[in-house]
Amino acid sequence: MKPLSTKALQVKESSTLAITAKAKAMKAAGENLIAFTAGEPDFDTPQHIKDAATQAATDGFTKYTAATGIPELRKAICAKLKKDNGLEYAPGQIVVSNGAKHALANIFSAITNEGDEIIFPAPYWLTYPELAALVGGVAKIVTTDKSTGYKPTAAQIESAITPKTKAILINSPNNPSGVVYTRAELEAIAEVAVHHDLYVISDEIYEKLIYNEQTPHISIASLGSEIFERTIVVNGYSKSYSMTGWRVGYTASNQQIADVIGNIQSHQTSNINTLTQRAALAAETEGDKCVTDMCVDFKKRRDLMMSLVNEIDGFDALTPDGAFYVFIDVSKFCGKKAYGKVINNAADFAEIILDKHKVALVPCADFGYENHVRLSYAVSEGEIIEGMGRMKNFTAEIN
Secondary structure: OOOOOHHHHOOOOOHHHHHHHHHHHHHHOOOOOEEOOOOOOOOOOOHHHHHHHHHHHHOOOOOOOOOOOOHHHHHHHHHHHHHHHOOOOOHHHEEEEOHHHHHHHHHHHHHOOOOOEEEEEEOOOOHHHHHHHHOOOEEEEEEOOHHHOOOOOHHHHHHHOOOOEEEEEEEOOOOOOOOOOOHHHHHHHHHHHHHOOOEEEEEOOOOOOEOOOOOOOOOHHHOOHHHHHHEEEEEEOOOOOOOHHHOOEEEEOOHHHHHHHHHHHHHHOOOOOHHHHHHHHHHHHOOOHHHHHHHHHHHHHHHHHHHHHOOOOOOEEOOOOEOOEEEEEOHHHOOOEEOOEEOOOHHHHHHHHHHHHOEEOEEOHHHOOOOEEEEEOOOOHHHHHHHHHHHHHHHHHOO
């Protein structure tokens, strides 16, 4: 048989989805498992959003729409971007896609030529480099550390730029670290992007999940006309409205990019599911009380988890200002043993604690940090207390 696509064969399996699937299988088999792996809120989708989808089906709203989304939804997204982010877009500059992941795939397809370099500050969501590679892009990783709050400096980014650099991707609030970029940090990055004539891909999917009034969400596209033209904003409804399975995301960009993305999507998928478009319209237009209530609960859980993380000797983590993850450095355990096994990295740490203490967490080598783990607090307070207790017992056994 003829060989398969070299690019496709090089794509790594999503470690987060693989670990989540394993955790679900263990639970289904009756294991007393605590899973801190979830990349989605554990809250149900708000009822008014579900009702909108049901009504759309009842109304027979089940045919093709424009490939880029129904006009009402794109208009509502424009209103949201103006109200929340100070961004002026026309509906024709919005493309509604099958989740933010699909939106990102569209972006990379639209701007990337073979060998173009995309700068990814680490830690990064593991899917970014894989999507870029599928269309011939080359990942340039800018590694950060706790001293800068796991955020890159403008100087670090500039030092990674070469004649092949096409774009910088930023994600704020960040997965996996939960950090939020300040206005000053974004202004410095914007200055670099404009100076070198680079695109900025701004993934803002966790925008509404912020817990510190001192670090509000700011879209880099709002920092002047030049950076606005170069920025492609990515957002959606999965995280903020607990709609992960509904698959609704979108991009906002200059008209040329929007036209290219729309053309790509028209051939690859046509429009996204019609019912979910109506559901997203309800989410966008019928108030954010559901989001506010979810944030209150998430902040309580974050504070509880951080209080327990700080009780464990050897754990090193910053308090996240957004999203629903805690990013923990476990390097102090590397080189030590547990249950007769050497812990070489976070993957070993995660494997042993899953096997011996039934706690599932995400090792972050695929996020750029082989000695860090990600814990999701999109679980109940009871699970946080029980799971962190098991982790404390486990770390006490490491020597």
